[in-house]
Amino acid sequence: MISIELPDGSRREFDAPVTVAQVAASIGSGLAKAALAGRVTQDGQPRVVDTSFVIDRDMPLAIVTDKDADGLEVIRHSTAHLLAYAVKELFPDAQVTIGPVIENGFFYDFSYKRPFTPEDLAAIEAKMAELARKDEKVERRVLPRDEAVAYFKGIGEHYKAEIIAGIPSNEDVSLYREGAFEDLCRGPHVPSTGRLKHFKLMKVAGAYWRGDHRNEMLQRIYGTAWATKDELQQHLHMLEEAEKRDHRKLGRELDLFHIDEHAPGLVFWHPRGWTLWQNVEQYMRRVYRDNGYQEVKGPQILDKSLWEKTGHWDNYRDNMFTTESEKREYALKPMNCPGHVLIFSSAMRSYRDLPLRYGEFGQCHRNEPSGSMHGIMRVRGFTQDDGHIFCTEDHILDECVAYTTLLQKVYADFGFTEIIYKVATRPEHRVGSDALWDKAEFAVMEAMRRSGCEFIVSPGDGAFYGPKIEYTLKDALGRQWQCGTMQVDFNTAERLGGEYVTESSGRAHPVMLHRAIIGSFERFIGILIEQHAGALPAWLAPVQVDVLNITEAQADYAAEVVKSLQKQGLRVESDLRNEKINYKIRQHSMQKVPYILVVGDKEKANGTVAVRARGNRDLGVMPLADFSTLIAKDIAAKT
Ligand SMILES: [Zn+2]
Numbered sequence: 303m304i305s306i307e308l309p310d311g312s313r314r315e316f317d318a319p320v321t322v323a324q325v326a327a328s329i330g331s332g333l334a335k336a337a338l339a340g341r342v343t344q345d346g347q348p349r350v351v352d353t354s355f356v357i358d359r360d361m362p363l364a365i366v367t368d369k370d371a372d373g374l375e376v377i378r379h380s381t382a383h384l385l386a387y388a389v390k391e392l393f394p395d396a397q398v399t400i401g402p403v404i405e406n407g408f409f410y411d412f413s414y415k416r417p418f419t420p421e422d423l424a425a426i427e428a429k430m431a432e433l434a435r436k437d438e439k440v441e442r443r444v445l446p447r448d449e450a451v452a453y454f455k456g457i458g459e460h461y462k463a464e465i466i467a468g469i470p471s472n473e474d475v476s477l478y479r480e481g482a483f484e485d486l487c488r489g490p491h492v493p494s495t496g497r498l499k500h501f502k503l504m505k506v507a508g509a510y511w512r513g514d515h516r517n518e519m520l521q522r523i524y525g526t527a528w529a530t531k532d533e534l535q536q537h538l539h540m541l542e543e544a545e546k547r548d549h550r551k552l553g554r555e556l557d558l559f560h561i562d563e564h565a566p567g568l569v570f571w572h573p574r575g576w577t578l579w580q581n582v583e584q585y586m587r588r589v590y591r592d593n594g595y596q597e598v599k600g601p602q603i604l605d606k607s608l609w610e611k612t613g614h615w616d617n618y619r620d621n622m623f624t625t626e627s628e629k630r631e632y633a634l635k636p637m638n639c640p641g642h643v644l645i646f647s648s649a650m651r652s653y654r655d656l657p658l659r660y661g662e663f664g665q666c667h668r669n670e671p672s673g674s675m676h677g678i679m680r681v682r683g684f685t686q687d688d689g690h691i692f693c694t695e696d697h698i699l700d701e702c703v704a705y706t707t708l709l710q711k712v713y714a715d716f717g718f719t720e721i722i723y724k725v726a727t728r729p730e731h732r733v734g735s736d737a738l739w740d741k742a743e744f745a746v747m748e749a750m751r752r753s754g755c756e757f758i759v760s761p762g763d764g765a766f767y768g769p770k771i772e773y774t775l776k777d778a779l780g781r782q783w784q785c786g787t788m789q790v791d792f793n794t795a796e797r798l799g800g801e802y803v804t805e806s807s808g809r810a811h812p813v814m815l816h817r818a819i820i821g822s823f824e825r826f827i828g829i830l831i832e833q834h835a836g837a838l839p840a841w842l843a844p845v846q847v848d849v850l851n852i853t854e855a856q857a858d859y860a861a862e863v864v865k866s867l868q869k870q871g872l873r874v875e876s877d878l879r880n881e882k883i884n885y886k887i888r889q890h891s892m893q894k895v896p897y898i899l900v901v902g903d904k905e906k907a908n909g910t911v912a913v914r915a916r917g918n919r920d921l922g923v924m925p926l927a928d929f930s931t932l933i934a935k936d937i938a939a940k941t
Pocket residue numbers: 379380383478486487488489490491
């Protein structure tokens with residue numbers, strides 16, 4: 303008798319071994335049709351299996367459908383196979399390599415004599431749809447490793463043969479066949495190709511075999527796949543929107559910044575972009591000041607011996623830019639933390655000084671591959687709103703609560719209201735006693751509860767030196783960006799010799815809390831640009847007001863208006879060119895300036911301005927003083 307426990311706690315019993323599909327059928331014909339896979343637990347480990355998987359002993363089972371995240375994963379994975387199948391049908395001399403699932407979809411790398419064209423992609427996608435309509439069964443078989451190597455060599459798939467040859471020789475490998483196409487795979491897969499309906503091929507790019515530039519360049523085809531037509535369409539719509547909002551495109555159009563071959567992965571900020579930066583920085587500076595932080599600034603280049611103490615020299619050297627002078631080696635700092643410990647240690651500290659909070663707009667450099675750069679979102683040189691709180695273990699809870707409240711306010715001010723909270727707990731390899739971890743983990747979770755935050759726990763994902771909270775914001779397109787972080791650290795201060803005098807006149811190492819709210823300025827400004835589609839709220843906009851005259855006769859009045867608003871501290875520009883007013887309005891509207899003021903003879907005679915708010919909203923003619931009040935309110939409200 304085999305007893306299978308279902309997710310609702312009920313049990314089904316069978317006289318003989320049964321497949322997942324048979325269990326689904328015994329529950330109902332609807333479920334039998336919807337079943338994509340099963341989730342079983344064997345030896346305490348959950349794993350997703352094919353519907354043809356045979357259950358031959360007691361175990362828990364959940365039927366996986368397309369409503370299940372595992373189901374979507376199976377769909378995406380199976381669609382990658384369908385892609386390879388279609389490519390082999392259309393280009394028989396292409397060789398298959400690997401095809402993993404990625405965020406929102408999948409890719410598959412092929413060896414082929416030339417790059418695939420957009421026309422090829424369209425043909426491949428059509429072939430995939432045709433093969434899916436045939437609804438061919440996906441069947442699994444198992445071969446000893448050497449037989450599998452021989453099999454793939456025999457059909458001319460040399461990359462597959464190479465992959466399998468890397469598997470230990472005593473292991474069996476599983477192969478999946480659909481129609482004429484068979485691929486090495488661990489599975490699981492959908493039961494038949496007809497289950498794959500909502501997919502689209504996105505693009506093709508070059509990728510080196512095994513990611514090594516000395517190897518052959520392969521053709522990587524990217525695709526997306528979803529459980530329903532609606533979800534696919536929503537995703538495509540989101541991508542379209544994202545393209546319109548792309549910060550690289552807007553950065554060019556709004557003349558904010560550029561990246562230059564002379565400094566790969568580093569940003570040249572143009573006047574308007576730098577004004578935006580300054581607006582963010584000045585805001586964050588007030589955040590430091592009003593919340594008990596002291597702003598500090600450490601040096602950019604620090605001696606190798608410091609990085610040896612932190613462990614960076616041994617473990618992170620390839621990612622650091624190094625230099626030397628007078629026979630000493632230095633590194634450009636990849637992080638600000640050690641600098642803050644040195645400032646902490648520059649004087650005798652007492653328990654009475656704690657918690658001591660330092661904040662820095664710390665510029666860091668990390669030598670990452672130039673290929674992984676993305677506009678200003680992924681760069682080699684970036685500045686963080688990097689703060690460190692030196693405290694005792696008893697302070698952790700209150701500090702985490704205060705920080706979380708602060709972060710929520712900052713994100714809301716920048717227009718982000720949805721935040722995802724994640725607590726990462728002790729990993730297997732760690733420093734510090736269990737009692738210390740217990741206390742710190744309780745503190746970060748209790749801080750979440752006191753702040754009214756629902757949070758996800760990811761067990762084992764903490765750093766070796768302490769637990770952490772990750773704060774991820776959701777943007778206008780539903781994309782997630784992890785920006786904020788709060789990391790408890792029992793180790794760094796001790797490693798670098800930071801200590802304070804305790805109440806009983808002994809010595810102790812402080813706990814260090816590493817925290818950033820917006821994270822990298824470069825990345826955050828990129829997110830801001832995309833969030834607002836370049837139409838930054840008045841408090842952030844590099845230019846807040848444009849003053850346009852209708853004819854030469856009002857040039858002096860326009861200049862007066864500019865001067866008066868500038869006196870109010872506003873960022874104002876004027877366009878006094880002898881051009882048609884509609885042309886000037888159109889041009890400045892495209893720059894997404896919050897307010898355009900038009901002045902003609904009437905406005906000049908009455909001391910008024912005709913106000914157009916962004917988005918072509920005509921607010922009418924008003925005295926200049928009224929406009930001053932209006933924009934001041936707008937700026938204060940940060941909307
Ligand atoms: Zn597979």
